[in-house]
Amino acid sequence: MSVLRATDLTVRYAPDVRAVQGVSFTVGAGEVLGIVGESGSGKTALALAVMGLLPESARVAGSVRLRGEELLGRSETELSRVRGKELSMVFQDPSSALTPVHTVGDQIAETVRIHSGASRAAARARAVELLDLVGIPGAARRAHAYPHEFSGGMRQRVMIAMAIANAPAAIIADEPATGLDVTVQAQVLDVLRTARETTGAAIVLITHDLGVVSGFADRVMVMRAGRAVESGPVEQVYLSPATPYTSVLLRSIPRIGERRVPPSRPKRPVVLEVDGLVRHHPLHKGTLLLRRRAGTVRAVDGIGFDVREGETLALVGESGCGKTTALMEILRLSRPQGGRVSVFGQDTSALCASDRKALRRDVQVVFQNPYSSLNPRMRVENILAEPLTTHGVPAARARGRARELMELVGLEPDHARRYPHGLSGGQIQRVGIARALALEPRLVLLDEPVAALDVSVQADVMALLKGLRKRLGMAYLFVAHDLAVVHSLADRVAVMYSGRIVEIGPVARVYGVPAHPYTRALLDAVPLADPRLERRRRRVLLRGDPPDPASWPGGCRFRSRCPRYTTLTAVEGALCEEHDPESRPVPSGERPVPSGEDVDRLVACHHPLAEAEGGR
Incomplete structure (x- = not known):
């Protein structure tokens, strides 16, 4: 029997942005559904629609049923009784989801007290128990700590502890390991496995990392431009993809395989x-x-x-x-x-x-976040010409070199007049690379x-x-x-x-x-x-x-x-x-x-x- 079922779910933002277009899925008890896709594919909008957390300007249609009961159309008061008890969520950024002025123990205990009516002492004991379950060392002591005193991986564990506090029927995890070190990512996924075994909850795992889904999910749904383009058992989709888009995603994953061992290091300057x-x-x-x-x-x-x-x-x-x-x-x-x-x-x-x-x-540098390293008030052609003019290259020659650089990194001529905010993440990183190459x-x-x-x-x-x-x-x-x-x-x-x-x-x-x-x-x-x-x-x-x-x-x-x-x-x-x-x-x-x-x-x-x- 399905625990969580979405049918023909649609999300629209004004004036006419279709974030999710007719998506349907089901998740059973103890089952993990992985939802994958690139940025802008509608994954997070889908999760927020299921949770009832979209802004009032969003228009949601279709059906979302939890244990057979419809969630769409319920009032905020009714949804508040469900969220945190029957349906919970692990957010991508725990720093913004946890209150900085309260200890983590108090925040978990509050979740327990609101939905179970437990006493303050019982809720506090339950919070320590949950922190221990998700692998926080010295749980009784760390329950008195504030979120800023935890590492990113530990904060994500606290979020998972809060999500499973009331043994929910379904958990939605939105990019729970994105941005974490590979070792911490493995620890967080291990904690989610423990949570599933402990509560028997259905889990919807939203991510753009297909490697994470490979070892954790039972089924996978691939999204593109707000639509579900493919779904099925993980092995079937990964080994025999039915759509070209899924094939492209799978081929794009960097893999660790065999490499030829060089006989010796080349003698170069x-x-x-x-x-x-x-x-x-x-x-x-x-x-x-x-x-x-x-x-x-x-x-x-x-x-x-x-x-x-x-x-x-x-x-x-x-x-x-x-x-x-x-x-x-x-x-x-x-x-x-x-x-x-x-x-x-x-x-x-x-x-x-x-x-x-x-x-x-x-000696040049390409930074991790190009949006913070490039001047937002300068057009792309000026960004690329600036290193050249700084080192004495005439303005006309610098503009010509900027066009050459754009072609070198695969940018279109019309990108020259745009500002950084008008480019995608991949395009703006190409601008950062082109700027680094300007002086050869x-x-x-x-x-x-x-x-x-x-x-x-x-x-x-x-x-x-x-x-x-x-x-x-x-x-x-x-x-x-x-x-x-x-x-x-x-x-x-x-x-x-x-x-x-x-x-x-x-x-x-x-x-x-x-x-x-x-x-x-x-x-x-x-x-x-x-x-x-x-x-x-x-x-x-x-x-x-x-x-x-x-x-x-x-x-x-x-x-x-x-x-x-x-x-x-x-x-x-x-x-x-x-x-x-x-x-x-x-x-x-x-x-x-x-x-x-x-x-x-x-x-x-x-x-x-x-x-x-x-x-x-």
Whole structure:
């Protein structure tokens, strides 16, 4: 029997925007329906229509039945009795859904009291129980914390705890893992599985990540332009798509597969060399007059790597690991707080202002959010011409170069007169890439350039970046948290954890046989877009969050989350507890590294996983 059924559901906004057009679906008890599609396909409008949360200006028609009872047409008072009890929702952004001035325990307890009439003490006890169920460590203590004291993944767990507080019949999860690190995403999905098993609820999972649906949903519905273009069992849709649109979405998913292992790293000129880079931020407490030093945040704590001509090096890791901080320190082209940065053989600490300006011609950056990095009051052609005129190129020549750049990145001529807000996410990211290429740089720094894009647009931008590198011979330093994207784009990868690089080497070797337990955990957390493989795979998920960067424990920084640490003997474990591991060559199992030869791969672990490879 269906728990939630929508029939011919239609949503229109004035004057005549058809967000949802005649969509029907059913979800049974304990079943998961995945609704997928690109931005603007109508997924979220559909969810809000089911919840009765659309603005008054929206016009909703059709039918939505929960356990056979019609929801459309009910008053707000009647819907309030249903929402949170029989039907609940996990929103995409928990920060905007949680009240910042109340503790999380009070907010969960309020949900329990409103719908069950429980006493304050009983509701409080239930809140602690729910926090423990969704994996919040120290639930009784953390119930007294405020939302801002939780990480993004922990806030999403709180949202799930609130959603299942009254054992609802159906749960709608709107992009519950979007924007989260791959490890946190895996944890959140694991919590949703627990919620389904505990409550037996029907779940509607809305997402643009087809890999997430692959291993979690029973059935999938693909939406495009407000319509459901295909639906059916996950395996059937993924392995035998019936529509060209679904096929395009599935082909666009970046995948981690086999890659040829390079015999050796090409001997090319080094364009960027980083040695012992440090960036610490002091923490202060007290008022402006009585401020005192209260600690130090070690954002980047002595990292080193180099990038060669025509090469792409990716920095990967969870949020807060220091990868973007490292990128910004390099971009400053000035004296670092500690260590050394050399660009094209020039030590940045020795550069004067004129030398630094000249060097910026050859070092450019593409930011994660182009809308915040481009001037909203400038037209596209002026945005592209500005770097050229800044460096002395005549205005007429700069305008001609702007048109060439637009053609290079696949923009249409009529885009030249538009402002950033008049472009789509993929188009505006192409503008950011074109601006970075305006001065024909030799090194481009990429900060999550495809993180916020739909999967098909993401594939287009990645293909563009690879093609431009091949044509122009540029080198990329690429910051990302999506390991599938890195596998597709990068030659080498450096894995960062808590301000340090824990493993670095060729993508094929690091992905094929990871040496560090953290690298293995990151790879295990990446969802596969093949339902058969995703449901059969065995993996170890990381628990908890990275340590506080202001008060790291002694010894190995990863040991509190390390699956390998729990299997070590007392003597082996003592090494992890007392000494922070230094980087050392990873045995390849083929031959030792001769003295003086370039070390191709390094790992900072006392007990690396790849030791077994060297012993074969």
